[in-house]
Amino acid sequence: MAKKVERRAANGEGSVRYNAERERFEGRVTLRTSANGTPLRRMVTGKSEREVRKRMRDLMAANDQGLTPAARSLTVGRFLDRWISDVLPGTVAPPTFAQYEGIVKRYLKPQLGRHTLA
Numbered sequence: 001m002a003k004k005v006e007r008r009a010a011n012g013e014g015s016v017r018y019n020a021e022r023e024r025f026e027g028r029v030t031l032r033t034s035a036n037g038t039p040l041r042r043m044v045t046g047k048s049e050r051e052v053r054k055r056m057r058d059l060m061a062a063n064d065q066g067l068t069p070a071a072r073s074l075t076v077g078r079f080l081d082r083w084i085s086d087v088l089p090g091t092v093a094p095p096t097f098a099q100y101e102g103i104v105k106r107y108l109k110p111q112l113g114r115h116t117l118a
Contacts, residue, residue: 027052077113
């Protein structure tokens with residue numbers, strides 16, 4: 001009789017386990033590194049293993065397309081700074097860019113900058 005060998009997940013596939021205490025499946029996946037060089041680890045939960053594996057595949061597919069989920073500590077201020085420096089240049093005219101930059105620095109960051117993004 002052949003012995004059943006448990007297959008280990010390949011590097012980058014993530015892992016799924018059942019949490020009896022919460023009566024849910026949990027999946028953990030490590031995504032491409034963030035801007036500061038640390039890997040992004042994400043956890044998804046669901047009622048079935050199939051559901052969790054689908055959510056993990058969706059996360060990994062989005063990550064492969066360059067849509068890395070934001071870190072939990074990303075604030076509105078840091079997001080706006082990144083938007084001004086990375087996204088906005090070249091998409092609007094220079095006077096509009098200057099106006100947006102002024103609005104962000106004068107009004108948005110002082111009031112909303114410290115709040116974390118959900």
